[in-house]
Amino acid sequence: MTSVTPMMAQYLEIKAEAPDALLFYRMGDFYELFFDDAVAAAAALDIALTKRGKHLGEDIAMCGVPVHSAENYLMTLIRKGFRVAVCEQLERPEEAKKRGSKSVVKRGIVRLVTPGTLTEDTLLEARANNWLAAFAEVRGQGALAWADISTGAFHVAPCPRVRLGPDLARLGAREVVLAEGSDAAAVVEELGAAATPLGASAFDSGSAETRLTRLFEVDTLAGFGAFDRAELGAMGALVEYVELTQRGRLPLLRPPRREAASELMAIDAATRRNLELVRGAAGGRDGSLLWAIDRTVTAGGARLLERRVSAPSAVVEVIRGRLDAVAWCVERDGEAGRARDLLRRVPDLDRALSRLSLDRGGPRDLAAIRGALEGAEALHAALHDTDLPLDIADLVGLEPLHDLLDRALVAEPPMLLRDGGVVAAGFDAELDEARRLRDEGRGVIAALQGQYVEATGIGSLKVKHNNVLGYFIETTAVHAAKMRADDRFIHRQTTANQVRFTTVELSELETKILNAGGLAQEIEARIFASLRAAVLEQADGLFAAARALAELDVAAALADLARGEGWCRPVIDSSRAFEVTAGRHPVVERALKRDGTPFVANDTALSASDGAAIRLLTGPNMAGKSTWLRQNALIAVLAQMGSFVPADAAHLGVVSQLFSRVGASDDLARGRSTFMVEMVETAAILNQADDRALVILDEIGRGTATYDGLSIAWATLEHLHDVNRCRALFATHYHEMTALASKLDGVENATVAVREWEGDVIFLHEVRAGAADRSYGVQVAKLAGLPEAVVARAREVLTALEEGEREGGGKAKAMIDDLPLFRAAPPPAPVPVKASAVEARLSEVLPDTLSPREALDLVYELKQMAGKAG
Incomplete structure (x- = not known):
């Protein structure tokens, strides 16, 4: 029996934490998969299956995917119904070596990737929500909670079992959390969503209330609405599942919004499918109502439009308010057009904020928030003096945060923080100095050399560098006595013709230059963390601004549609x-x-x-x-x-x-x-x-x-x-x-x-x-291209049936019985036709060999021949 290596022992221990998921085990620049995970992943991803050593006498199956392109593979696996546990290295290899030569780098699962918990842009459809739902039943009452952790939206509604299918169809939920053993899984899977079981304790309304008050940092949920036990259970289970999959890192969820069934037009799953509201017959957006009307220019606006198509209001006042906003944009074409131009430059605020809250955000997410705030302020400036029937007050109020991000970030930050160059010059003096030393080390040393030449009057003095001494000051033996007399210069080495010195200032500068690159990275990371914290501190205001931007986008888009297509206000x-x-x-x-x-x-x-x-x-x-x-x-x-x-x-x-x-x-x-x-x-x-x-x-x-x-x-x-x-x-x-x-x-x-x-x-x-x-029907069949023999026979049968029906007394059957058997006429034999003079002449022509002049002459010749034949 082959002994288990320390690394494989670690793998098996971590795999036991997520037995129902494929484990992406980080090894350097690759995520590796082993054993049955490797076999399943290799088949699903169409990648090579190899092996690595043995375990219990059997070959260990292995496959891997590069870290830099892992998101593409994750999407493929999620679409094929897999769950993926991402295991990262939690320390550097050097740190592991300090503990001993046989020590394994610490690793741990940092998240579970499931259909309802995606946050990366590459894994999500920008113009659609990605709903995760939880269904709870308590003493005959049912409730459905749903959230999009990529945007922070969080809702709950009463949901008796009979409404579960229609409500899930309305949402298009990707994943639904259910109590273990729930027979509601059949309803979920019928709609194409993933049904995820969770322990019954997660749905307990008492512990759920505690979990929710802690999440939203309130003493009571009364300020958000009156929730029954089933609603509390559904919300609590959803939050617990998110915490489980995100390994304790909860996204920024907005306070739950309670929806009442009476406020929405009820549309069941079959009706949605028949009417193709948001999905066409082929499964995508093409051919759907949403495809026909979507003229939004922001991702947030597109998601709001889809929600409204999926769930039309049944409240007259709400409908009229929305129509008022569209009507204003129709009538004020100029202002609405300028608003749409500004909206086109607004990034996806909701999803940038959510990624930052989960600590998966990067410099470009901060830049997206800066850009969204810039757009919001410009829109408010353009519209605040108008009588637009939308509340745009939330578009402003975050100017200090916008100013901070504007001063702190470069115009176009890199994708990753580790690439550097995120923070703008002039924002932090220590960072500017570190960058100067990192990028201009030679120039700094040359400047110091000039200072020493001027101070000593020794024109031949040089500051040099080698791998043994590092930076040092070198002068000829003639000037050595003068240098030794100056307390600033410390003797390092004497050669045949030269004497070498250093100074405290030069040693400190050398240390700074050597550490400047790492120091610049550390400072940028610290500034990024402080900017992220500043953003999250203003989360409520940012969510409100995102909502106002989306509502304005939808109103302006529907107005553009109405103007362009000649639609009327109902x-x-x-x-x-x-x-x-x-x-x-x-x-x-x-x-x-x-x-x-x-x-x-x-x-x-x-x-x-x-x-x-x-x-x-x-x-x-x-x-x-x-x-x-x-x-x-x-x-x-x-x-x-x-x-x-x-x-x-x-x-x-x-x-x-x-x-x-x-x-x-x-x-x-x-x-x-x-x-x-x-x-x-x-x-x-x-x-x-x-x-x-x-x-x-x-x-x-x-x-x-x-x-x-x-x-x-x-x-x-x-x-x-x-x-x-x-x-x-x-x-x-x-x-x-x-x-x-x-x-x-x-x-x-x-x-x-x-x-x-x-x-x-x-x-x-x-x-x-x-x-x-x-x-x-027979005429339509003819139009469809049925053979003429079939159409003629259909007319015979139809005539017999109609005559028998008119005569009554069962004559229709007798008329059919008397019809002669169908005999399809054989196709007519081709009749030889003598070729005309024009056809004979054309048969001699080779078009590829004709010059333009010859082709024109041929046309005149054929026209003359046709005239004679006529």
Whole structure:
């Protein structure tokens, strides 16, 4: 059996602290991984797997990544579902050697890297929050706490189990902390987040309150709100997990903000997916509502815009306040434009501040804070005399900190503190002197030599250096007696022709020159630490400034969008109105503009003072039914997030819940067919929608037999009308359902207009009152490119079915039985065609050999030949 080396013994001891994580074990300029960690990492990162010695008779698998590029590898591992424990060297190798030749450098885990605890810019999406959440349940009550440790945002809300999925979908949380054994893990993993178990004691509300008061340095949490036991448990567990992963270094978290469900438009996960609010069909931002409207120019503004799209307000006063700010920017184009120019130069204040709080910040984070403060002050100066309906007082008040950073830092600091050159010249006299000695040592020595020559009158006196004596003063033996008579000069050495001296001043200067580089680094590190402390001392003011900058950016960006796209300010109130004039789909319209195709706008009248208001929409596929349904849902989202909307006019009563069931796909992992997915989503709507909900339903029942589907769609519409009593848009191919408009007071028919021309269908994309008489499915199939034989056969079958349906009595089946068997006609044999004179002439031409003149002559020749043939 091979004995365990001291280094491997240390590795195994540290690995035991993080058994469920890959251990990045620092060895010089590399992070090394061993044993099973190495095997897993090598496969995930596609890097070489090697070996290093043996353990218990087996080869020790090993792989490694360079420290300077470790962040790229970390991102790959995190995206593939791994957790990584980063183990750093806690002392220099020289310090270890002092303890003995066999001593191992002290190492320790400094952080656990997990999906919800990322802070580095290279690991994060600048324009999106990275939420870490914790879910707690206490005596039947549930609560969700969530924080972004890269920005300091911290929230909590009541969250019964039924709301967990929708709330996590709204946040897009990357990681969720749960009590060990919680069956909520299935909900978390279904949404693609990492479920992280934590001991039940972490969720104890009593210890959580103590932990939180200590974190925020208060005697009671009452100043932040009234929290129930489940909310305290969720917040406490989240804070404990952050402390665990950051190894005691807590980020600057803002005081928790309690959110009430009634303050936000409720949108479930299926609706978010169907409407593509912040993620397109391919998974990225492209094609989403956020992609279509995002004109923010700061990272903080982009993150705020995404939060508002994900969680539109349901409070009339809040919505109107946001609209007021956008309207001001629309009307005051000049001031808003100048504000956007200033905002473009504002760095990411939140994330710089968070990195500094975790002691992972560098000189450029201090520079980012300086730049943000400079921008904030310039914006306040430009806007404080205006009637802008935003509170911009928080943009100022930190001038002393800005002045300190401005004086202390160079214009463009290096990435790393150890690179030096961070602190500006003139800020610290001791640092300036150290730099002068480090950079101008020869000049300093020459100046001292000149002083000695002048003092002694010995022109041949020289200050020299060698590896034995260091710096010394050298003169000829003729002048030795004069030098010895001066008490300042201390004899060092006599050679055949020279005598060498030193002075206390020269010895001290030599020491300073030799230590100047290290001293300059130490002084810069000390100044950096003091600047960091000064910044953290003003954290509350900096967070407030960051919030004000983000709100201004969002208002100005939405105004720029409204001006550029011709959007209008919606009227928002507490009624049940839903009136849109010439509404448009913001995403489709943007896509069409790239091709120069105009979007056909449509009106929507869906108001009801009491009871349901439902539009039953019929018409063929490809006519624009789904577009109209979705655009009205997106207009509601835009209005309630505080944006102008793509319409000529809009009057909307606040929508409490938004439900959309548009399109479906199999859920094979859970054994669900397309039809089952459709029914599950429909059931959720019918069981939850209230009278202020807006429901968008498209083609309910299409995944089963015709009469089954028609029955389900019919009953669903009646339930929406009689029980839910909501506002709804219901698209269907079941024309039989149009009869409900005469039976139910709140239902009206609408159709998408088309025209037929020579057997083809032309889509007008206009929504009108009335009902479609057929679906034009065969014509659409032809447009899609189905073989002509298939289209012709489909017409035969359709005619037989329609005739049998008209005759009744089961004749449809008989008509089908009497149809002759389908026989695809063989492709026609090619008919030989005699080449024309023009074709014959062209067959002789070799284009690559033609000169420009010959090509022009050929065109005239062919034109003449074609004229004769005509």
